Amino acid sequence: xxxxxxxxxxxxxxxSLIAPMMALGLPITQAGxxxxxxxxxxxxxxxxxxxxxxxxxxxxxxxxxAAGAAAAPEYIxxxxxxxxxxxxxxxxxxxxxxxxxxxGIGWNIWRKRTLRAGPRITFDYGRNAADAPSLAGLPxxxxxxxxxxxxxxxxxxxxxxxxxxKEVGGGHGGSLINGEVAWGSRWSKNASLILGMRxxxxxxxxxxxxFGIAAANARAGRSEYTxxxxxxxxxxxxxxxYDFTQALYVATELxxxxxxxxxxxxxxxxxxxxxxxxxxxxxxx
Numbered sequence: 001x002x003x004x005x006x007x008x009x010x011x012x013x014x015x016s017l018i019a020p021m022m023a024l025g026l027p028i029t030q031a032g033x034x035x036x037x038x039x040x041x042x043x044x045x046x047x048x049x050x051x052x053x054x055x056x057x058x059x060x061x062x063x064x065x066a067a068g069a070a071a072a073p074e075y076i077x078x079x080x081x082x083x084x085x086x087x088x089x090x091x092x093x094x095x096x097x098x099x100x101x102x103x104g105i106g107w108n109i110w111r112k113r114t115l116r117a118g119p120r121i122t123f124d125y126g127r128n129a130a131d132a133p134s135l136a137g138l139p140x141x142x143x144x145x146x147x148x149x150x151x152x153x154x155x156x157x158x159x160x161x162x163x164x165x166k167e168v169g170g171g172h173g174g175s176l177i178n179g180e181v182a183w184g185s186r187w188s189k190n191a192s193l194i195l196g197m198r199x200x201x202x203x204x205x206x207x208x209x210x211f212g213i214a215a216a217n218a219r220a221g222r223s224e225y226t227x228x229x230x231x232x233x234x235x236x237x238x239x240x241x242y243d244f245t246q247a248l249y250v251a252t253e254l255x256x257x258x259x260x261x262x263x264x265x266x267x268x269x270x271x272x273x274x275x276x277x278x279x280x281x282x283x284x285x
Contacts (some may be wrong), residue, residue: 060094068280074132077269109141144171174206194239200232211266222267230262
């Protein structure tokens with residue numbers, strides 16, 4: 001795991017990643033803080049980027065707290081950007097059990113130096129029809145509980161992640177498969193740089209919940225639409241974590257996302273490409 005940050009030094013990957021992201025050309029309109037973005041994990045990954053390498057002062061516990069701000073679409077596919085507060089809490093016990101706004105609640109059953117895997121519970125924050133005018137008349141998607149499995153592996157400066165999630169708590173009712181690959185470097189004594197890509201595959205039920213339009217909810221400019229299983233999106237990101245001390249840090253992230261066919265073709269997809277960004281200040285102990 002340590003090799004993920006101690007491998008390559010400075011590299012040209014940052015420019016090669018951000019350039020195509022900027023080329024997406026998303027139109028941005030500022031909106032109120034009430035806007036919500038569903039995938040909470042993608043907002044907090046930068047803040048935990050170097051957490052495993054930090055010594056703790058609470059015995060077997062490692063705790064990471066942070067607060068900041070994020071900008072994201074009002075919902076997946078919206079072309080209106082909303083600002084929102086961004087809190088983070090991460091508690092890890094002996095590298096085995098964890099409770100986190102990023103990772104959910106999980107157990108590292110298989111825990112090796114370069115690989116960890118196990119069961120996990122995560123949460124889907126749903127969507128309210130009141131989040132945006134274009135959602136008016138659609139049923140709300142309630143807060144949901146997801147159960148599943150995850151793995152995370154490290155090879156030199158590379159990190160590989162994947163997970164399977166099935167919603168069982170009254171939310172979207174579907175399943176997701178996530179895959180991610182990232183390259184990390186201790187860019188300087190105090191700064192860590194991570195560049196990565198992530199994709200999500202959704203089943204029919206999830207696709208219908210978030211991107212489908214039932215005949216009863218169709219209207220002018222929002223025709224009936226029944227999506228099927230497929231890739232929801234693919235995104236590329238750049239994360240930078242700067243340590244003021246071993247405990248105090250600031251984390252930033254820029255992410256460019258492209259919706260794929262079933263999601264992009266939905267009448268709810270006002271934009272099939274968008275940026276998200278965040279900045280957080282945190283403390284580890």
